[in-house]
Amino acid sequence: MATTTAAILTPPTSSLPTHQGLRVSTRSGLRWNNIQRKCLRKAGSAQITAKLELKPPPYQLDALEPHMSRETLEYHWGKHHRAYVDNLNKQIAGTELDEMTLEDVILSTYNKGNLLPPFNNAAQAWNHEFFWESMKPGGGGQPSGELLRLIERDFGSFEEFVKEFKAAAATQFGSGWAWLTYKGNTLDVGNAENPCPSEKDKKLVVVKSPNSVNPLVWNHYPLLTVDVWEVTISVRS
Ligand SMILES: [Fe+2]
Numbered sequence: 001m002a003t004t005t006a007a008i009l010t011p012p013t014s015s016l017p018t019h020q021g022l023r024v025s026t027r028s029g030l031r032w033n034n035i036q037r038k039c040l041r042k043a044g045s046a047q048i049t050a051k052l053e054l055k056p057p058p059y060q061l062d063a064l065e066p067h068m069s070r071e072t073l074e075y076h077w078g079k080h081h082r083a084y085v086d087n088l089n090k091q092i093a094g095t096e097l098d099e100m101t102l103e104d105v106i107l108s109t110y111n112k113g114n115l116l117p118p119f120n121n122a123a124q125a126w127n128h129e130f131f132w133e134s135m136k137p138g139g140g141g142q143p144s145g146e147l148l149r150l151i152e153r154d155f156g157s158f159e160e161f162v163k164e165f166k167a168a169a170a171t172q173f174g175s176g177w178a179w180l181t182y183k184g185n186t187l188d189v190g191n192a193e194n195p196c197p198s199e200k201d202k203k204l205v206v207v208k209s210p211n212s213v214n215p216l217v218w219n220h221y222p223l224l225t226v227d228v229w230e231v232t233i234s235v236r237s
């Protein structure tokens with residue numbers, strides 16, 4: 001999974017986060033808070049409920065072939081991703097989480113690693129949308145501009161970054177995610193149980209996370225991700 005996907009992963013080409021906070025633009029056209037919320041007003045009632053919507057990948061479902069088949073997208077996005085969104089909507093309906101952004105639901109329910117029930121669905125909904133945004137038809141290759149400069153500063157070279165990223169994905173035991181992130185200042189963040197504060201903050205790093213865990217909870221800014229699953233999601237043998 002990680003090997004074939006690497007050919008179409010597309011590192012961001014624009015700018016890195018310029019301020020603290022979650023809602024920053026990391027690549028053109030992508031904002032972290034871009035999960036669409038739809039307000040539904042029930043007839044005859046003043047009650048308004050927010051509803052997270054399943055956003056389709058920004059390309060046709062067969063556009064990533066031969067690296068990722070239409071069947072894989074139909075299954076992975078159309079069933080798995082959809083189930084995370086649907087289940088989360090059921091879990092948060094009528095609760096205080098219903099009024100929050102998806103990112104705030106993730107941070108609130110991470111609960112310093114003692115996960116509250118909606119965390120897995122919330123984080124997986126975010127992770128998968130970001131994963132689809134991390135790829136494009138004909139993507140891959142070396143970025144340019146500030147990102148390339150920082151990759152060379154923090155990894156030595158683009159080739160070394162790719163090597164480290166692939167190694168992270170290949171060594172993630174079981175299910176999880178490999179990420180390129182900008183490691184923010186984690187010193188005073190309530191959820192920053194792991195990794196520990198470091199002199200090496202404020203740089204690009206490759207990290208991996210187990211299951212649904214999202215580096216947002218460590219105050220990292222995700223820039224690129226790949227989904228790692230112990231049982232390949234490809235339906236094509
Ligand atoms: Fe997945």
